[in-house]
Amino acid sequence: MCPKKTFLLFSFLIFFLQSKSQDLFYPKYTVVLEAGGIGGLGSLNYERSFFSKNNYQFTYKAGLSFFRFKDYERAINPDVLFPLSIHFIKKYRNHYSVLGIGQTVSSIVRTSSDFSSKIRKTSLSTSFIIGYRFQKDNKPFSIQISYTPVFQQNERFRHWGSIGFGYSFYQKK
Numbered sequence: 001m002c003p004k005k006t007f008l009l010f011s012f013l014i015f016f017l018q019s020k021s022q023d024l025f026y027p028k029y030t031v032v033l034e035a036g037g038i039g040g041l042g043s044l045n046y047e048r049s050f051f052s053k054n055n056y057q058f059t060y061k062a063g064l065s066f067f068r069f070k071d072y073e074r075a076i077n078p079d080v081l082f083p084l085s086i087h088f089i090k091k092y093r094n095h096y097s098v099l100g101i102g103q104t105v106s107s108i109v110r111t112s113s114d115f116s117s118k119i120r121k122t123s124l125s126t127s128f129i130i131g132y133r134f135q136k137d138n139k140p141f142s143i144q145i146s147y148t149p150v151f152q153q154n155e156r157f158r159h160w161g162s163i164g165f166g167y168s169f170y171q172k173k
Contacts, residue, residue, distance in 0.1 A: 027168030037162030
């Protein structure tokens, strides 16, 4: 092969390999529909990465969940849950291990002690998250299964779990 063609081929390969290595993407934002978990029976969550380095990532997740839509008088007055959590995620190819801690703010409608009026009671519940996530590289869909023990009103311990389906929006590194 002549030196000119060798140089062009070598230059093309270097350019191709460099452009391939710079096109690494990681999920910056993820929308997660979760059954179970710290949001009660189910929740819609927004997850955002705030620190990412190599195969490690820190994210926070905020969600919204409804428990009952109608109160005891059958009026529309939903019980609302707001799950909030912080996660440490370690990536192994397409597999992710997830560790996290969370807090659920719940606002539940109750009756007063003399049954004359409705009272909205707000409480906090602490949770831990230990999970596994599967997501192929540069693909938007993910599935996650987690063990999420909950300390209801920080008094009672409950074993709980979740399964979540996510859609990620990617950003260049």
